[in-house]
Amino acid sequence: MRFRLTPREDSYYDMFADSANNLVTGARLLVELISDGGNREGIAEKMRACEHAGDEFTHAIMRRLNESFITPFDREDIYRLASSLDDVMDFMEAAADLVVLYKIDELPGEVVDQVEVLERAAELTAEAMPRLRGMKNLSEYWIEINRLENQGDQVYRRLLAELFGGEYDALTVLKLKEVVDQLEAAADAFEKVANTVESIAVKES
Amino acid sequence: MRFRLTPREDSYYDMFADSANNLVTGARLLVELISDGGNREGIAEKMRACEHAGDEFTHAIMRRLNESFITPFDREDIYRLASSLDDVMDFMEAAADLVVLYKIDELPGEVVDQVEVLERAAELTAEAMPRLRGMKNLSEYWIEINRLENQGDQVYRRLLAELFGGEYDALTVLKLKEVVDQLEAAADAFEKVANTVESIAVKES
């Protein structure tokens, strides 16, 4: 039997992993919502539950942070990491909600590409969180997220050019753009998560 | 006569109270602006003066923070609290200004509900600030603000559904949505104030 001297410390890693795994669930719900016109309200409902779960994970981290004297890395970095993981979820949930709220029947095809970028970013983030414990093999993670975010940017700009290309009326442009903007904000928030991880890793090295 | 050993420390509480009381003034001006089509330019002018007063309170807090070695709670929390109180005012002032600037004649009825949420949140915040001194009875404040913010969210989403429902032309949607977005941002900023107060209270407990 192995005694652990700092049992409470460790669980930050578990909490970050919970929060990131929840993003994988959310991103997959988005893929489902976009690809399948079937039961949008049902999916948006699940997304809402997913976002509430995310709030719980975030609050648990913040509570722990406020109660701890000793933290495994800088308090400000823990705060930033938890906040930006939470931001990703908020943007994804908002996108799903707006699709239902605005009764959007059809989304431009590139939105599928946008959502696939989010799904991949969520998986990479979830795989990286446990590696924070040993600070190992993290650089491949943040390099790949930065690459994905650039790819997402290009998809986003193609989408804007299409939206404003004259095919859609102004009201439809307005609705679609808001959905697309939330998805783009989610991709940016994944990059912020990766930047924070990079910052933590550099300090520890 | 009672001597106070740390006379300069105390006034952070007074400055936060000043800033929050100013938000009550601002929220009431918004109620006036929305409910009464009468003298909109005059009310927007008063709102501008109110926002300038808020800037003064914020600068006073920041100046004090920069000059102090000892603070009643974490520097970063003081910074966050002052900034988010200031944000509320900025969003409320922007909403009032846009109503006048865009010459909006009629606002959807739910905007009244939105503004009433802000008024109530301002009153609760102003009542809570003096209680920071003793760190007493603050949890009821942040719980109520969170409840109000959820209520505000629902009003906001009903409003969006109405705006995009087909009744309004695109240009009108664009104008109204900007006003409504500023009011929603003000409600979110009140929640950020409450979250900061919660964070301060948890650390002190």
Added chain:
Amino acid sequence: MRFRLTPREDSYYDMFADSANNLVTGARLLVELISDGGNREGIAEKMRACEHAGDEFTHAIMRRLNESFITPFDREDIYRLASSLDDVMDFMEAAADLVVLYKIDELPGEVVDQVEVLERAAELTAEAMPRLRGMKNLSEYWIEINRLENQGDQVYRRLLAELFGGEYDALTVLKLKEVVDQLEAAADAFEKVANTVESIAVKES
């Protein structure tokens, strides 16, 4: 020959100066883009290169910050200063990119005023950065930036009133407003740079 005891410390000032000088280049590209309908894609391309250069300066500062135990002023202030210089560039680049992406042929005349405010703010910022070293004559800089930002605000509001005045169709309003919003965000980011410099100077005084 003069020995410098803390050679590595000094280069923060150089890095901030590099970042701010890069903003002057960016602002001048914007002026060129707006005033000359000629080779917009070419100018937007140069702007993209300028933004990449800015990213490098920002990363260099962040890397140094993460590796340093001792910093010439508060870590959080260095972080804020670098981030807000980076934000200015991002907003300017986005504005240029949108002009090309949305194939905007003609911009309202006031956009020239908006861009001139940015150019002047960039020049003032670049001149101020080397003065951080001695903390001298900085107040005239931040006072002038605040004045410029107020002037920019007035131009921005006149622009909005014009956009929504009925002359433009909704889709055009939507496109133009996004460009104008990015430029306004750049002006706000310059003010944030100045506020951070003020905050640093007050602490050091």
